[in-house]
Amino acid sequence: MIVASLICVFSIAAFLQFFVWHCRSIIASSRRVELSERVREVAGIESRDFNGEDFHRLLQLVRLCPDRGDDRGEIRAVGTYYGLLNVLGRIARQTIPPIAAWAEQERESCSYFAAVALDRRISYSRDLFTQQIADRL
Amino acid sequence: MQLGPADYLIWIVSFALEAYVVVCLAFHKDTFRYFSLNLYMLAAALVTLGHYLTFHTYGYSSMQYRYFYYYSESLLIILIYFTVMELYQHVFREMNVSRYIRGAAALLLIATAFFSYAVVRQNKDHLTSRFVVELGQNLYFVGVVLTYLLWGAILKLRETRTRLIQLVLALGVYFSATAGTYALRNLFPGLQESFLRWVPPLIGTWLPLAWAYTFSKIPEDARLATARLMVRAR
Numbered sequence: 001m002i003v004a005s006l007i008c009v010f011s012i013a014a015f016l017q018f019f020v021w022h023c024r025s026i027i028a029s030s031r032r033v034e035l036s037e038r039v040r041e042v043a044g045i046e047s048r049d050f051n052g053e054d055f056h057r058l059l060q061l062v063r064l065c066p067d068r069g070d071d072r073g074e075i076r077a078v079g080t081y082y083g084l085l086n087v088l089g090r091i092a093r094q095t096i097p098p099i100a101a102w103a104e105q106e107r108e109s110c111s112y113f114a115a116v117a118l119d120r121r122i123s124y125s126r127d128l129f130t131q132q133i134a135d136r137l
Numbered sequence: 138m139q140l141g142p143a144d145y146l147i148w149i150v151s152f153a154l155e156a157y158v159v160v161c162l163a164f165h166k167d168t169f170r171y172f173s174l175n176l177y178m179l180a181a182a183l184v185t186l187g188h189y190l191t192f193h194t195y196g197y198s199s200m201q202y203r204y205f206y207y208y209s210e211s212l213l214i215i216l217i218y219f220t221v222m223e224l225y226q227h228v229f230r231e232m233n234v235s236r237y238i239r240g241a242a243a244l245l246l247i248a249t250a251f252f253s254y255a256v257v258r259q260n261k262d263h264l265t266s267r268f269v270v271e272l273g274q275n276l277y278f279v280g281v282v283l284t285y286l287l288w289g290a291i292l293k294l295r296e297t298r299t300r301l302i303q304l305v306l307a308l309g310v311y312f313s314a315t316a317g318t319y320a321l322r323n324l325f326p327g328l329q330e331s332f333l334r335w336v337p338p339l340i341g342t343w344l345p346l347a348w349a350y351t352f353s354k355i356p357e358d359a360r361l362a363t364a365r366l367m368v369r370a371r
Contacts, residue, residue, distance in 0.1 A: 008321055
């Protein structure tokens with residue numbers, strides 16, 4: 001029983017760490033991408049920094065754009081991660097403020113990731129539009 | 138026991154993802170670069186198919202299904218150990234320590250087999266499902282420890298290959314979730330019929346899903362500083 005309890009605790013802790021690092025490795029690839037002015041205009045964001053609360057709004061805009069078909073998996077994974085951060089942030093806000101602050105920073109990264117996804121989809125829909133016009137001509 | 142639509146869906150998704158990883162590796166000509174991983178995914182796809190066929194032919198409570206389930210599980214654990222060792226070889230490639238890693242892998246396998254034999258011998262009079270759960274829990278926990286050590290090596294050696302990083306992290310999620318589920322089943326056998334019935338099949342789809350994403354989206358030459366994952370993202 002003691003061995004099972006220890007394995008259980010250690011495994012849950014390891015699971016959370018590995019899951020957070022895995023999501024970060026997906027988000028990290030988007031952090032190097034410089035956002036275009038166009039996406040800031042569309043999203044109505046003037047400052048350089050994104051707010052954690054922007055994530056859902058950006059995701060709604062992403063869903064309005066034509067689906068590229070190759071980013072659905074990562075958007076879903078980051079969406080799950082964002083959901084977990086929300087829960088963690090709410091729990092930690094009253095009890096462990098440093099963890100709540102960390103969760104908020106991660107939520108901002110998720111919003112940045114959603115903005116990059118939006119930027120890519122806008123470019124894709126523009127390309128589609130240009131192609132359609134060219135085909136008609 | 139009757140299967141619901143969710144069971145069929147999980148079966149189909151698992152099989153499709155496992156087959157996709159094998160095809161994806163072959164398409165990118167990476168079959169031999171990740172040979173053990175490829176072999177594991179191929180075996181996992183065949184086992185998923187085998188589970189479905191045995192279930193339909195003999196039924197859930199038949200001895201044939203149980204034997205197939207637990208023997209195939211053992212085979213997959215051995216293959217996944219080889220996959221972990223292959224990832225170790227990729228990480229330590231430039232240090233020319235492949236010989237030692239192969240030796241360590243053989244030793245680990247023998248030690249695991251001996252440990253399993255010792256446990257089986259001790260429990261031969263009451264070889265119950267509880268024992269199988271305990272054995273699975275221990276084997277997967279060894280996997281968690283091995284992956285943790287590998288992740289430590291990746292950080293220490295400042296490994297930057299994004300593919301390798303994501304493969305290892307996905308494996309860590311899989312091992313820890315499976316070991317945790319086995320431990321919970323051991324601690325609370327009552328949960329098996331409700332909550333824990335759904336967890337192993339869902340975890341089973343995680344690994345091929347994450348690896349399919351890595352192999353289809355992350356190019357071999359993509360680089361990522363691991364330090365970015367350890368500190369705040371900005």
